[in-house]
Amino acid sequence: MIDLFSVRQVRLAEQRAIYSGESVLTLMDKAGRGVFEQVSTLDYPSVVIFAGSGNNGGDGYALAYYLKKNDKNVFVVCVDEPKTAAALKYRRLFEDEGGRVLSLSENFSLDKCLIVDCIFGVGFRDSVEFNAKKAVELINDSKNHTNFVVSVDVPSGVNGDNGLAQTAVNADLTLTIGCYKVGLFLNDAVDHTGIVKVVDIGLRAEEPTAILLEEGDFNSVLQIRRPSSYKNQYGVVGVFGGSKRYSGAVKLAAMAQAAVYSGCGISRLICPDNLSSSVTPYILESTLYPVASDGESAVFDQKSLSGAIKGLNALSVGMGLGDGQDIGSIVKYLLSFEDLKLCIDADGLNALSKDMTVLSEKKTRSVVLTPHLGEFSRLTKLDKNSIVSDPIAVCKRFATQYGVTLLLKGGSTIVTDGETAYIVKRGTPGMATAGSGDVLSGVIAGLLGYNGVSPLTVSCAAFVCGVSAEIGSENIADIAYSAGDTVANLKAAVTKVYKASHNKQSIKGE
Numbered sequence: 164m165i166d167l168f169s170v171r172q173v174r175l176a177e178q179r180a181i182y183s184g185e186s187v188l189t190l191m192d193k194a195g196r197g198v199f200e201q202v203s204t205l206d207y208p209s210v211v212i213f214a215g216s217g218n219n220g221g222d223g224y225a226l227a228y229y230l231k232k233n234d235k236n237v238f239v240v241c242v243d244e245p246k247t248a249a250a251l252k253y254r255r256l257f258e259d260e261g262g263r264v265l266s267l268s269e270n271f272s273l274d275k276c277l278i279v280d281c282i283f284g285v286g287f288r289d290s291v292e293f294n295a296k297k298a299v300e301l302i303n304d305s306k307n308h309t310n311f312v313v314s315v316d317v318p319s320g321v322n323g324d325n326g327l328a329q330t331a332v333n334a335d336l337t338l339t340i341g342c343y344k345v346g347l348f349l350n351d352a353v354d355h356t357g358i359v360k361v362v363d364i365g366l367r368a369e370e371p372t373a374i375l376l377e378e379g380d381f382n383s384v385l386q387i388r389r390p391s392s393y394k395n396q397y398g399v400v401g402v403f404g405g406s407k408r409y410s411g412a413v414k415l416a417a418m419a420q421a422a423v424y425s426g427c428g429i430s431r432l433i434c435p436d437n438l439s440s441s442v443t444p445y446i447l448e449s450t451l452y453p454v455a456s457d458g459e460s461a462v463f464d465q466k467s468l469s470g471a472i473k474g475l476n477a478l479s480v481g482m483g484l485g486d487g488q489d490i491g492s493i494v495k496y497l498l499s500f501e502d503l504k505l506c507i508d509a510d511g512l513n514a515l516s517k518d519m520t521v522l523s524e525k526k527t528r529s530v531v532l533t534p535h536l537g538e539f540s541r542l543t544k545l546d547k548n549s550i551v552s553d554p555i556a557v558c559k560r561f562a563t564q565y566g567v568t569l570l571l572k573g574g575s576t577i578v579t580d581g582e583t584a585y586i587v588k589r590g591t592p593g594m595a596t597a598g599s600g601d602v603l604s605g606v607i608a609g610l611l612g613y614n615g616v617s618p619l620t621v622s623c624a625a626f627v628c629g630v631s632a633e634i635g636s637e638n639i640a641d642i643a644y645s646a647g648d649t650v651a652n653l654k655a656a657v658t659k660v661y662k663a664s665h666n667k668q669s670i671k672g673e
Contacts, residue, residue: 164380166371167345167586170285170323176341176366187249190364191218194340195225195253197362198279198315199233201338202226205311207277209236213298214250215319216243219284221250222315222340224257226279231260238263240271242282242298267294273305278312280332282319285344291320291330303333316340317347318355325552326352326575333357341366345373348586350551353574373555373577373584376622378630382664384614384623385426385657394428398612400477401452402605403433404509406460409483410438414598416445417650418482418605423448424653425609425627433471433478435461460487468496477504477611479604481511490514491521498525504611506531508604509538516541522565529616530565531607533600535572555584570607570621572600576629578622585622589629591636593644602646603628606653623660631656 168176180190202210212227214220223239230237241264245251258264265271280302282295291299299320302312313336317323320331326349335357339347341364347356388397402418405411419432430449434442435456443451452471455464461484472478480497484490491514497505498521505527507515512534515522519542522530532542540547543561550557554577562569563581571577576587606624614620634655635648 164377165343165375166368167343167348167373167375168368169345169372172368172372173285173341173344173366176368180366187218187247188252191221191225191249191253193364194222194315194362195229197340197364198222198226198338199229201360201362202277202279202313203230203233203235205277207275207311209276210279211271211273211276212237212239212279213242213282213302214239215282215284215295216246216250217284217286218247218250219281219286219316220245221247221253222284223279223281224250224253226281226315227262228253228257228260231257231262238265238271240265240267240298242267242294267297267301273301273310275309278302278305278310280312280314280319280334282332284316284319285323285340287317287319287322295319296330299330299332306333311335313338314356317344318352321352321355322346325554326350327551328352328355331355336360338362340364342368343375345555345586348375348575348588349554350574353588373586375586375588376626378660378663379666380664381619381623381626381660384610384620385661385664386613387665396613397426397428398476398609399429399431399474400427400608400612401431401433401472401475401479402482402608403471403478403480404482404484404601405434405438405442406483406485406487407437407458408485410441411483411598414483414601414646415442416447416449417598417647418479418601419446419449421602421605421650421653422609422612424650425606425624425657427477427609427612430609431475457487460485461489461493462487463489463492463496465496468493472497472500472503475503477506477608479506479508479608481507481509481514482601482604484510486510486513491517495521498522498527498530501526501528503527504529504616506533506604506607506611508533508600512538512542522567530567531570531611531616531621532567533570533572533604533607535600539571555579559584568616568618568621570625572603576622576625578618578625580618583618585618587622587625587629589626589633591632591641591644593636593639593641594629594632594649596645598646599628599649602649627653627656627660630659634659
């Protein structure tokens, strides 16, 4: 687990360090030396540092100073003149070593070199303009197989709190100073950061804003099984979806398989009875329970629904159910069962968005909602820009207000119960395809079968789906990828995360 902090928290940590006897110059020295230790291992004949006017630019001058002292071929491009005493100090030290500082208007080559971005850093808030915009575009236009771009702290043009960006540096590596910033893992930032590493300068921040999950963090979710255990101990779960418009038999079967591959003991596929004959040939490990329909979608029939969920301890519902007039009544009925662990997705969420009092008045104690940004906008009645500008806070408030565990899908996935917030940054662009969310709902059902509802359990589902896609992408191009490929590699993904979480070389302990 990696703690992620807001810009405000980082600023407070810097202030505490200064109150404890550090100086801005000392912190800059630590940053410059720390970045030097990282970039000096990269084998490039020359280094070009783009330095802005603030302390991020100062970190660049400090880096240039240490590179020059170690006989590296380095020069600095001054994007804007230094405005802080510490930055000006290190510029002079660099120049005293014989270092060259050039302006943007001078001629210089960016071919076969290491480019270091020190233009803005963590304090960036507004748009990139004037010299800075010219520098960012110059860096990005020069990117090819002969050079490598490192951003110091945050890629210039990326907001350190929410990851939003318009014009921003496309880094191969981001060396963030002091501690990991939450914005590096949200929204547009995932397209700009490359690999992210921290440069430790001794800062100690308060409680994190969010936590980035790693492969070994799920030992409490992917449990070791006793030899004497049996299937019912690992949950009887259901996946409930499908309608005439969204009738993909293979997809429905895949949701049920996803639940099985994620470790539940028994999986039940529930679908409208008009789909049962088309689904049956694809059902292998799971059982099938048809419910009443009007020939288009499921209808509210209490006897039919009661039979479908009898004996279940977890259920995912909503995937492809359509917009039939009874979907809201079905969701309301399912929310009346106290002990049913319920995951609501897709058309189930759309039904809720029409009457949020259903969620407020629920009796079910354990509810998971899995919206994408558009669905979350409908649930919250907030426009998308309001959500993405402060996604962690918005998600926490919603989860607290309705007493649910929320999973907000995206390039990075946010999972929170209103208190703890996890971020899952695994997967590939190939997952941006129909059915990926349906498979996730199947995995969530499978994991809930033998776990309580918690942010970590729900995050595990997103994590293994992401790892599965990464495995699949080794042989499948993103443009050719489908949700079925995620299902096909789920066993390998669950096994990989299981081994990492239990620190095993193999399941047998070899």
